[in-house]
Amino acid sequence: MSARENILQRIRAQSGRQGETNDAERAAAREHIAKHARSPLPSIAQGDPVTGFIAECARVKTSVEQVASLQAVPQAAARYLSENALQMHAVGWSALASLDWQGAGIDFEDRLANKDDLVGITDCFCAIGETGTLLLLSSPTTPKLHALLPETHICVVSRARIVTCMEDAFGLLRKERGELPRATFFVSGPSRTADIEQTIVIGAHGPYRVHVLLVP
Amino acid sequence: MKVGLFVTCLVDLVRPNIGFAALKLLEDAGCTVVFPESQTCCGQPGYNSGAREISKVLARKVLSEFRHCDYVVAPSGSCSGQMKVHTVEDLFKGEPDEAEFVALAAKWYELSDFLVNVLKIELLPSTHSSVTYHDSCSGLRELNIKAQPRILLSAAGATINEMVDCEKCCGFGGTFSIKLGDISTRMAENKCVNIAASEAKVLVGGDLGCLLNIEGRLRRNGDNITKVYHFAEVIAGMAH
Amino acid sequence: MQVKSMHFKATSSMKLNDAVLQSAMKKAKGKFVDGRAAAVAEIEVWEDIRAHAAALRDRVIANLDAYLLEFEANATKRGAVVHWAESATEANDIIVKIARDNAVKLATKSKSMVSEEISLNDALEAAGVEVVETDLGEYILQLAKEPPSHIVAPAVHKSKEQVAELFVNAHHKPRLTDIPAMTLEAREVLRNKFLSADMGISGANFIIAETGTTLTVTNEGNADMVTTIPRVHVVVTGIEKVIPTLEDFATLIRLLPRSAIGQTISNYLTLTTGVKGQGDLDGPEQMHIVLIDAGRTKLVGRDMKEMLRCIRCGACMNHCPVYQNVGGHAYGWVYPGPMGSVLTPTYVGIENAGDLPNAATFCGECQVVCPVKIPLPDLMRKWRERQFEQKLRPWGERFAIGLWSAFATRPTLYAFSTKVAARVSAWWAGDKRRITWLPGLDGWTDGRDMPAPTGKTFRELYAARRSGGGRLS
Numbered sequence: 001m002s003a004r005e006n007i008l009q010r011i012r013a014q015s016g017r018q019g020e021t022n023d024a025e026r027a028a029a030r031e032h033i034a035k036h037a038r039s040p041l042p043s044i045a046q047g048d049p050v051t052g053f054i055a056e057c058a059r060v061k062t063s064v065e066q067v068a069s070l071q072a073v074p075q076a077a078a079r080y081l082s083e084n085a086l087q088m089h090a091v092g093w094s095a096l097a098s099l100d101w102q103g104a105g106i107d108f109e110d111r112l113a114n115k116d117d118l119v120g121i122t123d124c125f126c127a128i129g130e131t132g133t134l135l136l137l138s139s140p141t142t143p144k145l146h147a148l149l150p151e152t153h154i155c156v157v158s159r160a161r162i163v164t165c166m167e168d169a170f171g172l173l174r175k176e177r178g179e180l181p182r183a184t185f186f187v188s189g190p191s192r193t194a195d196i197e198q199t200i201v202i203g204a205h206g207p208y209r210v211h212v213l214l215v216p
Numbered sequence: 217m218k219v220g221l222f223v224t225c226l227v228d229l230v231r232p233n234i235g236f237a238a239l240k241l242l243e244d245a246g247c248t249v250v251f252p253e254s255q256t257c258c259g260q261p262g263y264n265s266g267a268r269e270i271s272k273v274l275a276r277k278v279l280s281e282f283r284h285c286d287y288v289v290a291p292s293g294s295c296s297g298q299m300k301v302h303t304v305e306d307l308f309k310g311e312p313d314e315a316e317f318v319a320l321a322a323k324w325y326e327l328s329d330f331l332v333n334v335l336k337i338e339l340l341p342s343t344h345s346s347v348t349y350h351d352s353c354s355g356l357r358e359l360n361i362k363a364q365p366r367i368l369l370s371a372a373g374a375t376i377n378e379m380v381d382c383e384k385c386c387g388f389g390g391t392f393s394i395k396l397g398d399i400s401t402r403m404a405e406n407k408c409v410n411i412a413a414s415e416a417k418v419l420v421g422g423d424l425g426c427l428l429n430i431e432g433r434l435r436r437n438g439d440n441i442t443k444v445y446h447f448a449e450v451i452a453g454m455a456h
Numbered sequence: 457m458q459v460k461s462m463h464f465k466a467t468s469s470m471k472l473n474d475a476v477l478q479s480a481m482k483k484a485k486g487k488f489v490d491g492r493a494a495a496v497a498e499i500e501v502w503e504d505i506r507a508h509a510a511a512l513r514d515r516v517i518a519n520l521d522a523y524l525l526e527f528e529a530n531a532t533k534r535g536a537v538v539h540w541a542e543s544a545t546e547a548n549d550i551i552v553k554i555a556r557d558n559a560v561k562l563a564t565k566s567k568s569m570v571s572e573e574i575s576l577n578d579a580l581e582a583a584g585v586e587v588v589e590t591d592l593g594e595y596i597l598q599l600a601k602e603p604p605s606h607i608v609a610p611a612v613h614k615s616k617e618q619v620a621e622l623f624v625n626a627h628h629k630p631r632l633t634d635i636p637a638m639t640l641e642a643r644e645v646l647r648n649k650f651l652s653a654d655m656g657i658s659g660a661n662f663i664i665a666e667t668g669t670t671l672t673v674t675n676e677g678n679a680d681m682v683t684t685i686p687r688v689h690v691v692v693t694g695i696e697k698v699i700p701t702l703e704d705f706a707t708l709i710r711l712l713p714r715s716a717i718g719q720t721i722s723n724y725l726t727l728t729t730g731v732k733g734q735g736d737l738d739g740p741e742q743m744h745i746v747l748i749d750a751g752r753t754k755l756v757g758r759d760m761k762e763m764l765r766c767i768r769c770g771a772c773m774n775h776c777p778v779y780q781n782v783g784g785h786a787y788g789w790v791y792p793g794p795m796g797s798v799l800t801p802t803y804v805g806i807e808n809a810g811d812l813p814n815a816a817t818f819c820g821e822c823q824v825v826c827p828v829k830i831p832l833p834d835l836m837r838k839w840r841e842r843q844f845e846q847k848l849r850p851w852g853e854r855f856a857i858g859l860w861s862a863f864a865t866r867p868t869l870y871a872f873s874t875k876v877a878a879r880v881s882a883w884w885a886g887d888k889r890r891i892t893w894l895p896g897l898d899g900w901t902d903g904r905d906m907p908a909p910t911g912k913t914f915r916e917l918y919a920a921r922r923s924g925g926g927r928l929s
Contacts, residue, residue: 004540007695007749011521014757021521029522032515033666033700039508039707042499059720112737115651131721140735148680166706180667182534182739183684184727191677192723193639195593195609197480197616198487201639204592205646206677206724223914225864229874230907232914251918254867262857264818264837266844270861277865306834357820385777389817394899395853396815398469401903402781403817432904435890444907 038167042130045165049129053162054214056132060189061202062210070156070215074104077121077154080211081106086152092121094141096156113145120150120207126161126169127212131188134212135169138183147187153207155187157214219247220285222278222299222324224292225257226424234424237452238291238327245335252281258290260298261390268307275303276313279320287334288324291448293355294390294423296326301358326355327448328364328422341373342453348379348416349447350407350430352423356383365422365447372451379414381406388429404433411442418443420450457575457603460788461800462810468778468786476615477783484612488774491718492825498720499710509711510829512704513765516696520756523665523698524747530668534730536743544574547748551576551657551690552583554744558688560585560654564646566672566679567591568659569607569768570748571692572790573803576657587657588649590678592642599626605784607791608716608770613783646678656682656740660693661768662708663745666701669729670745673712673722683728689740691728695747696755696764708767711827715769751803760835763798765828772822772832778815787812794822794832801839807848813839852896874913882911 001009008021044052057064067076073096081088089107091114101108113120122142124134134155138144147153163169166186173180191206202208219242223235242249259274278299282288290296300321308317331337347369355361366376387393387403394400407430411419419434419442421427431444449455460467471477496502516523528538541547555563563585565571577587577598589598593611597604599622604610611619616635623641624631632638658679660670670691672679683689699705705727713719732739755764773779773793784792789800794816801809813836822832843849844857863870885891885908893901900906 002540003542003546003749006542007540007747007753008521008524010749010753011524011695011756014753015518015520016757021525025519025522026525029519029526029665029700033526036701036703037512038703039512039710040501040504042501042505042710044498056720060723115647133721133725138736138739140733140737143737144680144684145738148677148684166709167703170702170706180669180727180729182728182730182733182736184669184729185680186721186725186727188721188723188725190723191675193592193676194487194717195591195596195611196614196619196635196638198484198609198612199616199635201636203643204639204676204678205590205643205650205681225874228914229878230909232910232912232917235914236917253871253915253919256864256867256870257860259864262861264840265853265857266837266840266842266849267857267861268841268844270857270865273861274864353817353819353821357824385817385819385821387777387817389819391853392814392817394897396465396468396778396811397899397902398465398472399778399781399815400817400899402472403777404904406781428907429904431907432890432900435905435907436892436903 041165045130047129049162049164050159052129052164053127053132056130057212060132062132062189062212064212064214066214071099073156073213073215074099074101074106076213078104078106080154081119084209087118090119090121091117091146091150093123093146095123096121112143113149115149117150119152119154120146121154122146123156126163126172127157128166128169129162130165134187136185136187137177137181138185139181144183144185147185148206151203151207152209152211154211154213157212159214159216217247218286219249220282220288221249221251222255222258222282222288222290222295223251224290224295224424226428227291230428231424231446233454234291234446234448237446237448237454238289240452240454241331241448242289245337250285255281258295258298260295263298263302264390272307275299275307275317279316282320286323287330288320289327289330291327291446292423293326293352293359293361294425296324297354297358299324326359326361326422328368329359329361332364332367339368339371339451343373343450343455345418346375346377346416347418347420347450348377348411348414349382350386350419350421350426351383352421352426353385355422361422368451369420369447374450377414377416379410381410386426386430388425390425393429400429401433404429408433408437408439417441418445420445420447422447457572457790459804459808461804461812462788462808464786464788464811464815467788468782471782471786476618477613480613480615481780481783484609485780488717492715492771492774495714495718495720499714505707505710506827506829509707509827510765512699512707513828516698516700517756517761517764520695520698523700524695526665527663527668527698530665531730531745532668534668536668536730536745539744539746541746541748544750547574547692547746547750548576548579550746551692552579554688554690555580555583555585555655558654558742560688562586562588562649562653563655563657564588564590564649564653564682564686565657566659566674566682567594567610568657568692569790570659570694571657572603573750574748576692588646590646590650590682591674592639592676595642595646596622603785603790605792606770606773607768613785650681650685653686655688655690656686657690657692658682660691660697661712662699662705663693663697664702664705665698667729669727671705671725671727673709673725675723677724680724680726683726683740684738687740688742689728689744691743691745693745693747694752695749696752712767712769715771715825715827754802760798760802760838762830763802763835765830766795767828769827771825771827775821775825777817777819794836798832798835798839806839806842806846813843871915875916878909878911878913881909
């Protein structure tokens with residue numbers, strides 16, 4: 001017998017069940033899954049998601065700037081980069097490539113991020129008010145590395161796409177995408193570590209800065 | 217009201233004064249107190265050493281000794297936890313005498329809980345000490361004994377200087393204090409440091425095991441000044 | 457990992473006198489304990505969420521086979537290969553073979569306690585694969601050639617001076633004194649490793665049956681590098697980590713970082729489902745998921761099954777007064793603290809676990825803070841019962857219990873012997889009214905005096921007063 005059969009067999013024997021896992025048992029598990037049962041939600045996951053998102057971003061050290069329109073994003077990004085003395089050169093997701101980056105003075109490249117890129121610009125599938133979290137989904141046009149390798153991650157978030165809690169984000173994902181992409185990536189603030197003497201240091205392996213440009 | 221006093225094996229052997237303080241408090245409040253003289257131990261040391269069957273024998277013995285009482289009161293959160301929680305939730309769960317243990321658990325009280333919540337006694341100030349209180353683990357976490365002894369101490373006129381980590385274990389843990397004496401001693405030492413920092417000269421608690429452990433460390437450290445009392449002794453005016 | 461749990465008593469005594477460790481443990485205690493308390497206080501329905509989480513874990517464990525099969529089917533659908541391993545050796549063989557088949561020279565690894573259980577790094581290195589730990593704490597310990605001493609903060613026992621020393625030796629650069637600079641130096645070294653690794657190895661905080669997803673929770677982002685950049689991704693995890701749905705993950709993630717370090721949310725939650733898709737620019741070409749038993753099935757359906765609920769937050773050890781004073785290495789295997797004192801005997805055998813089930817005062821803090829309500833003291837007590845039944849405790853201890861039982865069940869004998877004991881010990885104590893040494897009880901008297909009995913038992917005094925008539929006070 002294979003390890004698989006042995007393990008499954010042992011589980012069943014210990015649980016006092018005979019034979020192999022039967023169809024009824026499999027169906028019962030699937031039925032339970034289909035209910036997508038939720039636990040009670042804390043009040044922080046129930047208020048206005050946009051207000052919550054802004055407050056929680058501050059807690060996880062994601063900076064947030066409200067921007068009048070999507071078209072104004074390049075100017076706002078340029079201002080952020082120059083105020084922080086960062087390079088005016090970015091690698092970004094395709095969906096954002098058509099904005100007027102050049103007009104804002106940013107050299108925007110639509111390609112996969114590599115180790116030399118210092119600024120990555122993405123949007124997100126949605127964001128979560130409860131925890132100040134960005135949800136990024138991987139796809140051919142939305143690779144994960146943009147939000148991981150560069151030292152600065154700028155993320156465009158639409159106010160209309162901020163949900164209250166993670167459960168609602170999963171609900172939206174099921175409704176709009178049907179299934180999970182290869183990488184479902186929740187980002188809450190810049191990379192950090194506290195592994196030396198429990199002292200928090202920002203920028204362990206991923207970005208040092210996460211900046212949200214909040215558009216209508 | 218007939219109240220059975222379960223005095224605990226440690227009080228019987230080491231500090232009878234605590235037993236008499238409990239007796240005085242109960243009798244002053246009008247209870248008819250009985251002390252079944254065949255009582256020995258609640259069985260907890262065996263239970264926590266893995267000797268389950270022996271602990272059941274002793275729990276049944278306690279049951280037979282106190283069956284006839286309206287209430288049973290013990291000046292210990294630890295023994296009370298054994299009789300109120302562990303007999304019902306573990307030792308006799310699903311056994312023929314489960315119902316009897318459920319009934320015993322319902323009428324069994326830790327002393328401060330009984331004085332505050334059943335007798336609702338009013339004390340006259342009998343002391344003006346500044347004390348610090350150590351919350352013993354079983355009473356605190358199994359029986360929710362937290363406010364009761366403080367209410368009684370305040371009523372008796374004591375001021376409570378809370379120490380840091382008053383809810384942290386003192387390291388007694390029954391046989392743990394002997395089996396892993398070095399760790400137990402360090403935990404007692406941490407407690408002594410916190411007691412000193414509270415600047416109270418009197419340590420009060422509700423379980424003699426913890427009190428012996430802490431006092432033992434205080435004395436070994438050369439501290440012969442800090443007094444160590446059970447709350448019953450303090451509020452009965454018998455702390456001497 | 458080699459088991460050293462039988463030396464707990466001796467090792468812990470040594471750790472109590474290790475100044476660096478003691479200072480590190482004091483610093484950690486404040487952060488973990490106060491941080492958790494503040495984070496939990498914000499959630500007014502904490503107890504309801506805990507109850508929901510415990511129930512959802514129980515449901516999976518009670519139907520573990522069905523949920524594992526569901527997970528396997530869904531992961532396979534997305535191009536992952538699911539492997540099953542009954543033992544550490546089987547798991548290592550599977551992973552070494554994957555490495556060989558893919559001509560892997562360098563593997564980056566994000567923190568996995570399961571991989572510590574099976575000593576995966578040793579197996580891969582023996583097969584000629586360079587393995588680099590990328591969680592900063594694990595990286596430090598890899599340099600120090602030490603096992604983790606905590607399941608969430610593996611290098612909690614190390615001081616920054618010790619880390620600086622390790623970095624000087626490994627990186628051949630000037631000695632650093634401040635923590636951000638050390639972190640930056642490690643970032644630079646590890647960045648190159650991330651980019652050149654052929655294989656990424658990660659653990660999984662949970663695996664989700666509904667979607668065939670494995671997931672990691674980190675603050676550093678190292679798991680993201682490990683699961684995204686190399687062409688082969690290997691997930692090594694225990695069979696008990698399965699949860700039914702994405703919603704269940706949402707529930708558990710409200711509990712996990714708050715319980716672990718008082719964070720509302722960890723920085724990176726990464727759900728990985730299958731391999732690089734058509735047209736994807738990043739992601740691995742192969743994904744292998746190794747589901748490990750190695751003792752877990754022994755808990756299923758039995759009296760310690762609640763232990764399988766564990767979500768590895770570390771709150772039990774953070775709050776344990778024993779752990780706080782001796783640190784994790786004293787426990788002698790992968791999992792320290794209360795959860796370790798239950799798991800170690802299960803996984804390596806009670807005969808090898810020595811004092812672990814006894815390394816607790818049963819103060820109950822662990823049970824109070826456990827986000828999935830595992831009755832840890834009760835489970836440790838069950839191990840003590842096994843030790844007692846199998847006569848695994850020292851002769852003296854068993855004799856003492858036998859003696860105590862013989863006296864405590866015989867009231868007349870008990871009354872007489874305590875009467876004698878009260879007198880003898882009062883005499884032994886002398887004028888100072890305390891005993892400084894007591895044969896057989898030196899575990900106590902080595903560090904503490906024993907306040908002496910006053911000379912007569914309560915029982916005697918009570919009888920005397922009653923025969924005197926009237927009220928007793």
